[in-house]
Amino acid sequence: MGKYRVAVDVGGTFTDVFVFDEKSKDIFIAKTASTPTNPEIGVINGIEAANISGDDISVFSHGTTAGTNALIERKLPKTALVTTKGFRDVTEIRRGTKLDLWDAYKDVAPPYIRRRDRFEINERVDYSGNILVSVDEQEVIELARILKRRNVESIAISFMNAYVNGDNERSVKEILQRELPDVYISSSSEVLPEIFEHERTSTTIINSVLGPKVTKYIDVLQNQIKAKGYDGEILVLHSGGGVMTSENVQKYAGRLASSGIAAGAIASKYIAELCGFKNAIGLDMGGTSTDISLVYDGELKTTKEWYIEYGYPIGFPSIEIMTIGAGGGSIARIDKGGSLRNGPESAGSEPGPACYDLGGTEPTNTDANLILGRLNESLLGGEMTLNKDASQKALEPICEMYGYNEFEAANAILKVANANMSDALRLISVRKGYDPRDFALVAFGGAGALHSAYLAKELSIPKVIVPAHPGVAAALGCLLVDFRHDLTKTYVANTEDIETDTIEQEFLKMEQEAIKLLKNEGIDKKSMNLIRHLEMRYVGQWRSLEVTVGRHLTSLDAALENFHKEHERAYAFSNPDQSVEVYGFRIEAVGIVPKPELPKEEPVGTLIEALREYRNVYFEETGGFINTPIYHRPSVPVGSIISGPAVVEQLDSTVIIPPDFVAKVDNYKNIIISLKGVVE
Template sequence: MVKDLRIAVDIGGTFTDVVLEESGRRLTRKLLTTPQRPEEAVLEGVRLILRDAGRSFGDVEVFVHGTTLATNAVIERRGARTALIATNGFRDVLDIANESRYDQYDLTIEKPRPLVPRALRFTVPERMDVHGKVRLALDEAAVRAVAAELGRQRIESVAIAFIHAYVNPAHERRTREILAAELPHLRVTLSSEVCPEVREYERTSTAVANAYVQPLMDSYLERMQAALAAEKFTGTIYLVTSGGGLTAIETARRFPVRLIESGPAGGAIFAAQVAARAGERRALSYDMGGTTAKICLIDDFTPHTARLFEVDRAARFLKGSGLPVRIPVIEMVEIGAGGGSIARLDALKRVTVGPESAGAEPGPACYGRGGLHPAVTDANVVLGTIDPKDFAGGTIALDLDAAKGALERDVAAGLGLSTDMAAYAVYEMVSENMASAARVHAVERGAVVNQYNLIAFGGGAPLHAARVAEKIGVQRVIVPPNAGVGSAVGFLAAPVSFELVRSRYMRLDTFDAASASELLAEMSAEATALVAPGARGMKTFERRVAFMRYIGQGHEILVVLPPRPLVASDAEALRAAYERDYAALFERHIPNAAIEILSWSVQVSTETSLPAVQGAAPTVPAAVPVGRRAVFDGRSGRTTDVPVYRRDRLPSGSTFSGPAIVAEDETSTYISASFTAHIDASGCIVMNRRAG
């Protein structure tokens, strides 16, 4: 057999999704995640899908992997016993943060709990100035004393974050050398390598996060690599980064913090591909799985990106309430609103959903694995939008009575509602949570949410997409083929890529083209070296960016640089580009104001292409349902028999109207009475809002 298979695996908090592509054919599998040893579900899923294809591990050319393991380790505080070594006087950077309150008027706010407690933060005498000059030499004896204490404290991993190390990393590197000699098995993260940027709080937080998850991720990736080798796999392993690129496993083990949002990044790539095929220049990616829901804006077929995001927010929609991680990332809002999100009544007897999740173990009550509390999946089973006999292609039998019992105990009894109405209350609340997240995310980006159309995927989103669209005023909803495993499909469209960002201050009125070109060349060489193991000879391209601002401002906007050495005359071109981009964001610029460059970015990627816009679907006879199912509608208070269609029996051009259900192995789509639907030329379910 020819080695021509490509496999992608996405480990979520509840489900592990597996996708196989072979010469235009695509096979999928969805199975429950095994939280204690995630690689077990991965290997089982790959074995099953290879059996379906009649192939073996030796036929696999590429294995692409994304996971939320790093994210979950931070959220659940299951990382390594980690310490921090900082410059004297900077022990409390993680507590002081940026000296702001995410809610000015709440006297009882909960600040995010640092990953390293104060007792495990150590300082040593040393000091660099803002230009990288040594003001105080590193006290090596103090470093050795700290090393001895790290040994006594049984520290597994340490982050080193010295002031201004982003300009001159010499002291951080020397400290690592001393620790390596004193504690050979200690894992060491340098802030100057993980996040060589100005702003010590974000840089320190990022270094600490990398150190915190590194032993866990390194152990997991080592086990995964060994398990695949034992199965006679000899292809290439890629990991998906939070920025939507692929990286070699060696780079992933060195910078595991880059994997924190790897699963959701694949979903955004998938949605961008769907948007391009449908010609949707403004799309709202809506990915709802078993544990969380993610919303991402896509403009001109490109997901919005950012350089900073927060993990483990204490307040769902408030910036500053989470732990900052400064890495390239596809920008999205993520909330605890998945199929496993637990529903309950609060002290005021209001229905609340999430962020706690039943996960895969024990799972929602209907899984019959010991879960006692109702989850969103239980509500959908009771409402009738999920068939308990055909969940996950019939591989997981659901217990309708258990779902009803949990909803009755935890929701219906306290409100005096019927079980059906309690289920609808849960459905309505989780849909409102997602609609609110979409509104907030759009406002933060200066976008108008109802000017976008919704692309729904993940195991749960197609069930809720119509209701979310109604709430936010969206006119069209697209549910693509393989929606239930969309993130894994997106992995296979991602480029091999790595982005470096470094801070070096420069004013445009004293622009030093030679210095900037030297820095960019160094960054280009380093990024190319990191991409090379994964690119394996593929053609690459480079994108260079400067992060600029008016002097006195607190934040920057990016300006694209030419992919060549800079010259003195580029200063005026950069000013013009900055003022143009600034005006695009704020509708004006500030004439004659001084401009400065704070940081520089170089991204090296293999080439990828977007799919062409699809043609028109053919005309075919009206769709024929395979059956009918009783679905409870809370707005009317009635149960209605709605037609059920099998997606694999709906050819392009098929038309039907809501209310209706389209069932498939990985998910089901509920089309409400507000929409008509058809199957487009690429097999997407397209729901269009009825007039009026």
């Protein structure tokens, strides 16, 4: 058995590696450039950069952007849809909505499956699950012949009302698997047995188009790591904030559509709890984008209304994350109206910001931070040197447009970036009924700590937490997750009519399936935690809210009371006299696994010993450049108090403490930043 727990998070710019030594409790990290064309190469490079061999690894956990990127880039296998006669165009009709309500000329992206590859079967199930028209085997065999001739690699099956009775879907799947044994097949009754044909069909299609690609990627990675000596399972993070084995990845490939993004949210929750905060907003700012999540009362908020491309929803439960195009590589530009904009376009890792000297010529947030002295010209422990002259040249068009000098232009770029992120923070908090003043801001990613203090000031967030290893915090999140599956079922009934025994029986059926999934992943019964949720809504409503319920229900009174309270919090309205109906059931099946415990540190050395140099750094609030102390973060002892202005540098990130802020280092080496006069 190895002694290292290894987690790898593949981002758009960097691949991050977090290594925890189970015996010594030591932590070490590595960062390598991502390889978008073959992401497994970046993973292997990261493991090699950490200088460990495969047989030293006891647990390998992995967050990947392979699914997300495949959908965005449309690099997908040839896939067919098989559906009920008359419903071939459900995925193209969608809901008839647009992302921008006022743009009549901007169309929604085309369906993932072209119309010529969507086929109809003569079958019918009524609303209550009665089979009115059974499947004709010869019709399916003929369809298989056509699909084989077209070299189809994957098939999605989605029949009307299959959510209440999936027998016809199962019959078709069995025939197609027999006739086309090498083709990947998903059926909606297995993937997402829920009402609403568009959402169910869309999720099944996404599961199917990702299946072959994601499965191949995991297989290649598994073989390459095995060749290095690791013979355990690759645990893959999924959208719901848990991990799956490679076997379940094959069945639920669509859950990897936001795999890497979820890791940062999990890490922010853990770090906030270490610091004593039950409410936290996670700010994961990388090279390409910023991912924002919210923890309330110790729980990450989840959603079932999400997508990678608008118009094609994914119905799997997912940690609620808002992603905006604001990263270190986000490009600043002047729009047609003469306004300064920032993002969402990014220079990424290739060619990267102008200062990378890899061919990039447009100004980015990284270039702006370098010009203002906030970033060192030497990064990643001296492995990367930034070219300030290239950054200055990239800023020239903005300087000429507004009559700025290079420092004013750089400061303006960062102010626009901060405004974009502040708006996103308001959307995930204020707009959903949460007061930012009740939260801590957990800032991580390679660039999060460069901007976090200004965002906190804008939203009156009292504390900013910068973890010990902010640049690889998302990778840490991959080590903090349990096995998790979410099983759902639509069931509509008025709470006045439904018997609690009926609810109990439905939950018991779902729990049996959940236990089977967890057993297949090696989880013993003592480590299983099955949490029940009821979807509820006022009669006549379209949307529902989820309420957690206990086992052995004898009454719905407590569930109804909690529903009214949650409705009041979410929408500033509730009506206890209004009839409520149950809309569906969900089982949150968690297989608890041992997690690394980060060690507490004792003070070693002094803050003066951690001081490396003084550098002129630009702060608008001081009227320009000010001689600023630069600290080496690994040498900063716990218990230290750092008064701004100050810069704290480390391998994977840079922390900015503005002039009117002060920071304290806790026993876990987290830097907690607050306005002067507020620090405890």
